[in-house]
Amino acid sequence: xxxxxxxxxxxxxxxxxxxxxxxxxxxxxxxxxxxxxxxxxxxxxxxxxxxxxxxxxxxxxxxxxxxxxxxxxxxxxxxxxxxxxxxxxxxxxxxxxxxxxxxxxxxxxxxxxxxxxxxxxxxxxxxxxxxxxxxxxxxxxxxxxxxxxxxxxxxxxxxxxxxxxxxxxxxxxxxxxxxxxxxxxxxxxxxxxxxxxxxxxxxxxxxxxxxxxxxxxxxxxxxxxxxxxxxxxxxxxxxxxxxxxxxxxxxxxxxxxxxxxxxxxxxxxxxxxxxxxxxxxxxxxxxxxxxxxxxxxxxxxxxxxxxxxxxxxxxxxxxxxxxxxxxxxxxxxxxxxxxxxxxxxxxxxxxxxxxxxxxxxxxxxxxxxxxxxxxxxxxxxxxxxxxxxxxxxxxxxxxxxxxxxxxxxxxxxxxxxxxxxxxxxxxxxxxxxxxxxxxx
Amino acid sequence: xxxxxxxxxxxxxxxxxxxxxxxxxxxxxxxxxxxxxxxxxxxxxxxxxxxxxxxxxxxxxxxxxxxxxxxxxxxxxxxxxxxxxxxxxxxxxxxxxxxxxxxxxxxxxxxxxxxxxxxxxxxxxxxxxxxxxxxxxxxxxxxxxxxxxxxxxxxxxxxxxxxxxxxxxxxxxxxxxxxxxxxxxxxxxxxxxxxxxxxxxxxxxxxxxxxxxxxxxxxxxxxxxxxxx
Numbered sequence: 001x002x003x004x005x006x007x008x009x010x011x012x013x014x015x016x017x018x019x020x021x022x023x024x025x026x027x028x029x030x031x032x033x034x035x036x037x038x039x040x041x042x043x044x045x046x047x048x049x050x051x052x053x054x055x056x057x058x059x060x061x062x063x064x065x066x067x068x069x070x071x072x073x074x075x076x077x078x079x080x081x082x083x084x085x086x087x088x089x090x091x092x093x094x095x096x097x098x099x100x101x102x103x104x105x106x107x108x109x110x111x112x113x114x115x116x117x118x119x120x121x122x123x124x125x126x127x128x129x130x131x132x133x134x135x136x137x138x139x140x141x142x143x144x145x146x147x148x149x150x151x152x153x154x155x156x157x158x159x160x161x162x163x164x165x166x167x168x169x170x171x172x173x174x175x176x177x178x179x180x181x182x183x184x185x186x187x188x189x190x191x192x193x194x195x196x197x198x199x200x201x202x203x204x205x206x207x208x209x210x211x212x213x214x215x216x217x218x219x220x221x222x223x224x225x226x227x228x229x230x231x232x233x234x235x236x237x238x239x240x241x242x243x244x245x246x247x248x249x250x251x252x253x254x255x256x257x258x259x260x261x262x263x264x265x266x267x268x269x270x271x272x273x274x275x276x277x278x279x280x281x282x283x284x285x286x287x288x289x290x291x292x293x294x295x296x297x298x299x300x301x302x303x304x305x306x307x308x309x310x311x312x313x314x315x316x317x318x319x320x321x322x323x324x325x326x327x328x329x330x331x332x333x334x335x336x337x338x339x340x341x342x343x344x345x346x347x348x349x350x351x352x353x354x355x356x357x358x359x360x361x362x363x364x365x366x367x368x369x370x371x372x373x374x375x376x377x378x379x380x381x382x383x384x385x386x387x388x389x390x391x392x393x394x395x396x397x398x399x400x401x402x403x404x405x406x407x408x409x410x411x412x413x414x415x416x417x418x419x420x421x422x423x424x425x426x427x428x429x430x431x432x433x434x435x436x437x438x439x440x
Numbered sequence: 441x442x443x444x445x446x447x448x449x450x451x452x453x454x455x456x457x458x459x460x461x462x463x464x465x466x467x468x469x470x471x472x473x474x475x476x477x478x479x480x481x482x483x484x485x486x487x488x489x490x491x492x493x494x495x496x497x498x499x500x501x502x503x504x505x506x507x508x509x510x511x512x513x514x515x516x517x518x519x520x521x522x523x524x525x526x527x528x529x530x531x532x533x534x535x536x537x538x539x540x541x542x543x544x545x546x547x548x549x550x551x552x553x554x555x556x557x558x559x560x561x562x563x564x565x566x567x568x569x570x571x572x573x574x575x576x577x578x579x580x581x582x583x584x585x586x587x588x589x590x591x592x593x594x595x596x597x598x599x600x601x602x603x604x605x606x607x608x609x610x611x612x613x614x615x616x617x618x619x620x621x622x623x624x625x626x627x628x629x630x631x632x633x634x635x636x637x638x639x640x641x642x643x644x645x646x647x648x649x650x651x652x653x654x655x656x657x658x659x660x661x662x663x664x665x666x667x668x669x
Contacts, residue, residue, distance in 0.1 A: 015507060016506055016507060016557075016651075016653050016654060017651065018507075018508065018555040018556050018557050018651075019555070019556045019644070019647045019649065020553050020554070020555050020556075021553070021554045021555070021556060021604065021646075022552055022553060022554075023547055023552045023553065023554045024552065274550070277550060278550055281548075281550055323552070366552060373646070373647065375604075375605075375606055375646065377605040380605055382605065382606065425605060427554055427604060427605070427646075429647065
């Protein structure tokens with residue numbers, strides 16, 4: 001009898017196999033359409049050029065969000081109904097955004113300076129059109145005056161890694177592409193005290209997590225310091241970033257760094273950011289990761305202008321952006337002569353503006369799909385694929401969804417743009433393997 | 441997989457454990473002449489005969505072995521026993537498979553993955569029943585249960601539905617086999633335990649693929665035998 005038992009067991013317990021679809025989308029959580037944008041800026045000494053470029057080009061981002069015809073009221077549902085056609089065509093105008101900055105320094109020794117361990121820099125530290133008429137100026141001040149470490153003044157024309165003087169600069173003039181002491185004096189005031197340099201251990205993911213921990217009165221237990229994490233979040237730190245996370249808002253974390261991630265809760269060399277994605281999931285808000293980071297090409301393994309950056313640290317960021325529907329841009333590139341140069345921050349900020357503008361009608365996919373397998377559901381009802389036509393190079397689409405391969409996203413058109421509180425689900429078969437190991 | 445194997449082994453052990461207990465009736469020796477062992481075919485008096493009787497049963501069932509769904513079902517059977525050994529059965533089942541915890545975790549934001557699993561909705565199968573074992577089991581020295589053990593094999597069709605929002609239906613040709621036991625409570629009623637393995641060919645429309653799927657179900661219920669014992 002025993003010799004029959006094994007085959008019988010095998011027959012009874014054969015595992016059913018299923019194809020695995022990827023799922024994208026989320027619930028349009030609130031009418032307010034709030035977007036909280038947290039910049040996590042690497043303030044180590046190697047980053048002042050890039051921080052300067054971010055500050056100088058920030059107008060690109062603000063102009064993307066605040067078009068001349070802005071000012072549509074979104075206080076009530078009636079406003080949205082009245083302005084529906086405007087909403088469908090200019091979604092960005094209806095975004096209620098706010099900005100804040102922390103740094104990648106998560107391991108302060110001694111006192112915690114502003115920007116360390118998830119704390120915010122500047123005053124006011126949370127900048128929005130509701131709190132200031134000059135959002136661009138306030139953000140630039142927080143970045144250049146309270147976050148970025150600046151090197152010493154140049155004493156000769158051929159000196160590198162220094163900040164020049166420009167006695168002819170007059171406040172309000174376009175500074176061009178270069179930060180000068182006079183420009184900083186104009187932005188920061190003549191008696192400003194520049195901040196110290198940040199840690200050489202860049203922990204972008206840990207800093208972002210700690211910033212969110214500080215934004216709530218009841219943070220998850222994982223926020224608090226213990227002997228294993230050695231992190232700097234203590235009882236009493238709750239709500240120290242209160243207002244950063246608004247109920248129902250989408251949180252966009254923008255990490256700007258020339259190094260890969262070396263956050264403490266993951267082992268060195270570990271590429272899968274699952275640990276931190278799980279931590280960010282502890283917050284109710286949807287979190288999208290955007291990284292302006294080292295030039296690591298994950299497809300080819302090429303690593304240009306790497307400096308001290310590691311490929312695994314860069315891959316960690318790349319996978320985090322893919323998993324959350326954000327994007328990863330290179331902070332440096334080689335010019336025609338092979339020299340490493342800072343990339344165009346105007347382009348990065350334009351990409352960021354586009355991403356935020358598209359939050360309501362464009363849904364990024366985490367991996368490349370087989371387009372034939374895409375199926376889209378809003379509140380459980382299937383949405384048909386739109387019929388798109390191209391005339392004079394301009395594509396127009398009827399009601400429905402379309403797949404845009406250039407941004408690897410599904411876009412809604414016309415009357416099928418999901419309404420507030422709609423649950424959007426996009427199913428597709430990935431062309432590649434799943435990016436993460438599954439537990440089952 | 442380990443949990444599944446252990447559970448299946450326990451069920452088999454339960455079913456086969458009484459086999460050694462086939463009781464030899466103690467009778468007063470009568471001189472019948474010399475009988476060879478090969479001439480002794482029946483060693484058990486069948487207290488509850490099924491030959492020529494019709495059996496109707498209702499069972500509750502559970503399908504716990506699929507990796508992503510768990511189904512509850514109700515099963516109705518009607519059987520005609522042509523002899524003590526052979527019979528035919530028609531079974532009609534309906535139920536509903538639900539996503540289990542594994543599925544819900546996978547489709548959450550951490551993994552963003554949705555298996556193209558199908559949930560059980562119903563099935564109709566016809567089977568041949570072979571009942572080679574009839575035995576008695578003594579329970580704690582106080583109660584004797586008569587029971588039999590049967591094997592089933594047959595074919596039919598299963599109706600399933602995709603758990604993805606498209607909710608595509610699949611009608612699946614199905615082969616089935618099973619192993620069960622009746623514990624008689626009287627000449628008309630019995631407690632029926634059964635483990636069934638439905639093997640079906642399933643067309644999955646969202647991926648336009650064909651796959652072999654197994655539905656292993658555990659059933660327990662009562663059945664009633666018509667006619668005289």
